[in-house]
Amino acid sequence: MSATATPLGADVAADPRSTRRSRGSDKSRxxxxxxxxxxxxxxxxxVLVTGYPIVQALYDSLFSYRLTAPADRxxxxxxxxxxxxxxxxxxxxLANTALITVVTVAVELVLGFALAMVMHKVLGWLRPxxxxxxxxxxxVITVVSAYAWQYAFALTTGFMNAxxxxxxxxxxxxxxxxxxxLVICLSEIWKTTPFIxxxxxxxxxQVPSDTIEAAKVDGATAWERLWRVTLPNMKASIMVALLFRALDAFRIFDNVYIMTQGAAGTQTVSALAYNQTISRLEIGLGSAVSVLLFVCVLAICFIAIKVFKVDLARARGEG
Amino acid sequence: MGAMSTKEKAGWYVGALLIVLYAIVPVVYILSMSFKSESDLSNRQFFPTTWTGENYSGIFAGSGSELFLPALRNSIITCLVATLIAVVLAMFAAYAIARLNFPGKRLVLTSALAVAVFPVITMVTPLFNLWRRIGLYDTIPGLIIPYLALTLPISIWTMSAFFRGIPWDMEQAAQVDGATSWQAFRKVIVPLAAPGVFTTAIIAFFIAWNDFVFGISLTSTSRAQPVPAALSSFTGSSYFVQPTGAISAAAVIVTIPVVLLALVFQRRIVAGLTNGAVKG
Known part of the structure; x- marks a missing residue:
């Protein structure tokens, strides 16, 4: 696909009519x-890499279909x-996934804000x-993070108990x-807080520094300045960070797969879908779990946009 | 930001030190694990008592090499090709988004957003099935295609944000001076856009390199299996021996390229990440 896309794009870019400022609807067409x-x-x-799978998953989810017995479909x-x-x-x-999402996103928001404050304030040679x-x-890739945290806590290798x-x-x-x-959350938090x-x-x-100075002159304490000036001014970026991370956390798979494989009641929705499809070859059931996961993600988006009014234009980077 | 008191400054410096510790301790730990001898691996301490390179020789020359070396090759090829394709396609898309007015511009950005939050595992089930039917299962192209779903959206945003910051008037100025559109594009715009394209490529590469779900679902042998998937299928030298040492050494090896990229291009990556999602 890329092979045809590249010369096509280059051809058109070379077409002088398209970039020259001419007039009227010819130009806009x-x-x-x-x-x-x-x-x-x-x-x-x-559209193809996501549209096709979701349609196919919807279709497959209506069948009793095991890959080892295709005739019984x-x-x-x-x-x-x-x-x-x-x-x-x-x-x-679902409960585990929701719990992991809420806990990691909440901790990451607070910790991420603290880290951002330090990065914002520290000057000189320490900054880079x-x-x-x-x-x-x-x-660091998630799988490596999962192994590091697992080994640190595991009964056979870990130093954490001491x-x-x-x-x-x-x-x-x-x-x-x-x-x-808890350990799964720790690994997830460690790996993704920097992004937030x-x-x-x-x-x-983007918070105007003169507003903060003005509040300072008016006698606002550091705590008041944070809650009354800094945070309200950052609301839009906080919301976008929150939505992105929540959706990412809801897909949690790598950490669970490496650390517990879903044992001890730590199954998550993604791990469940994987087990059904890849381990048990139950295409029908696995597809249904996948579709339900997709519905959950849509619901989170819907709530974020309708209830919390996350600005999609900002999320798209249109600012 | 006004004058900070010495005490306040010291506080921020302590905070900075804590961040550095936070960031490197788990990495140092896995590094230290990778240098432990077989008996030290279960000593339940942070550092080895004697430092040994046997885990590394194990994955490069010993029993682990049959699994690790092809996986490393697969990861490098898959991630580089996926990054290249994603960046080239996203570059054209981002140019159109930043520069042109066309109906459906928001549709492209919104679909990029939708794909970025799409649950990866939902793609796996149908692709697993389809790939087995059409012979893409356990092949490198069979991984590159889904990797585009991971790398394209962020590439489109990051580059759109970069391209919006380019002074496009200079292109017209060059045209007024007698350059053709193509010359103006190549001589004026490409040098201005190159840093953004390059930064996007690094971020896209990070994301492809991090993949685990597609790796373990759509491959099964060293023909196409990437490193993260191979890590989870390492076995010890016997049933009773855990592959901890081999995994730690392999984990360090896959970490080296991304950490080096992060160290060298720190400023650009920070700018790219913060521009892409929230306009700075």
């Missing part, structure tokens, strides 16, 4: 045409959804060092649902 020639290939790929309507929605495993996975350091967790106060030598973090989820803090840093830079 040519501009529209050029716009679609240039943006078209990327747009088509975006049978249309069963919405029964897969019935099976899933009446299974406690689904609700546990801090900004480089913050990129390390962002660059470090964390009140925890016995032989405490197994991964045998208990809540402590296993960079988005917030961009928001901080």
């Amino acid at each position: 040519a501009e529209a045409k050029l716009g679609w020639y240039l943006a078209g290939p990327a747009f088509v790929i975006l 049978e249309f069963i309507g919405l029964r897969n959804y019935g099976v899933i929605l009446t299974d406690t495993l689904w609700w546990e996975a 060092i801090v900004r480089t350091a913050i990129l390390v967790p962002y660059a 470090v964390v106060p009140g925890v016995g030598e032989d405490f197994d973090w991964f045998a208990n649902k809540w402590t296993a989820l 803090s960079l988005l917030l840093l961009a928001g901080l830079a």
